[in-house]
Amino acid sequence: MSQTIAHAFLFDVDGVITDPAEKKVTQKGLIEAIAERLDSDEVVTLNTGRSISWLSEKGIFRELETSVKDKSKLSNFIAIGEKGGTWQAYEAGTWKNHIDESIEVPLELQDRIRRLIEERFSDLMFFDESKLTMISTEMIDGKSITEFSEKQKDLVEEMNRILLDPDYKNLNLRIDPTTIATDIQNAHVGKHLGARKIADWIQSKGIKPEHFITVGDSQSDTDMAEELQDDYPVEFVFVGDPEKLDSSRLHCPIIFTKARYSAGALEYLKSL
Numbered sequence: 374m375s376q377t378i379a380h381a382f383l384f385d386v387d388g389v390i391t392d393p394a395e396k397k398v399t400q401k402g403l404i405e406a407i408a409e410r411l412d413s414d415e416v417v418t419l420n421t422g423r424s425i426s427w428l429s430e431k432g433i434f435r436e437l438e439t440s441v442k443d444k445s446k447l448s449n450f451i452a453i454g455e456k457g458g459t460w461q462a463y464e465a466g467t468w469k470n471h472i473d474e475s476i477e478v479p480l481e482l483q484d485r486i487r488r489l490i491e492e493r494f495s496d497l498m499f500f501d502e503s504k505l506t507m508i509s510t511e512m513i514d515g516k517s518i519t520e521f522s523e524k525q526k527d528l529v530e531e532m533n534r535i536l537l538d539p540d541y542k543n544l545n546l547r548i549d550p551t552t553i554a555t556d557i558q559n560a561h562v563g564k565h566l567g568a569r570k571i572a573d574w575i576q577s578k579g580i581k582p583e584h585f586i587t588v589g590d591s592q593s594d595t596d597m598a599e600e601l602q603d604d605y606p607v608e609f610v611f612v613g614d615p616e617k618l619d620s621s622r623l624h625c626p627i628i629f630t631k632a633r634y635s636a637g638a639l640e641y642l643k644s645l
């Protein structure tokens with residue numbers, strides 16, 4: 374038996390749920406507005422490159438748990454981390470963590486990159502120990518993005534050299550440099566993988582959303598809408614700088630909010 378609901382939400386986290394600079398939830402009323410959606414039987418999901426333990430540290434699960442009126446409604450919530458590699462869901466009254474065993478990076482490679490960061494890049498970057506299925510190195514909070522991006526070029530070059538090592542070169546690993554991070558990941562992970570896992574999860578629960586609302590602040594977030602737009606009724610809500618968005622691959626409706634980032638996410642939820 375299938376149950377029709379109005380909306381399923383797929384939220385990016387950095388810059389949508391959390392403030393991009395402060396890296397935590399700062400928007401008053403946002404988690405409450407999300408909890409209201411769960412209380413009215415809708416589906417809420419997160420799709421991020423962050424680790425599940427990072428989300429937990431930021432108090433996102435705890436706040437959600439205290440904001441819903443009926444805790445059993447959390448069964449319609451799932452958080453996908455590490456670009457599809459890990460996830461946390463509320464199952465049988467408790468949080469359960471999962472990992473995609475098919476996605477991993479070798480321990481020796483992790484050690485090599487950790488050493489590289491410590492020896493040559495530790496003035497600007499740190500090695501993210503919380504990741505389970507990928508390697509993530511990040512800019513230290515408060516450092517200059519200009520200085521970071523300059524040094525990031527050296528890091529990417531060094532990483533490229535290491536990935537040519539016979540032990541690694543057939544593993545299908547990819548380097549993903551972003552504004553504040555440089556990742557080494559399995560070539561098939563990404564926002565599209567997270568979105569696909571979310572859609573399959575919703576389907577497995579027998580839930581039929583009338584609208585799949587994907588919400589993001591970066592170009593890579595369009596991958597969520599692109600992945601699902603041919604199979605489901607999808608909308609893309611963009612809360613970042615509209616001038617920086619290339620929407621040429623999307624043929625679903627695109628909504629721009631007046632407010633940016635998490636204020637934009639709240640503005641959109643209130644408009645429904």
Ligand SMILES: [Mg+2]
Pocket residue numbers: 385386387388389589590591
């Ligand atoms: Mg983001």
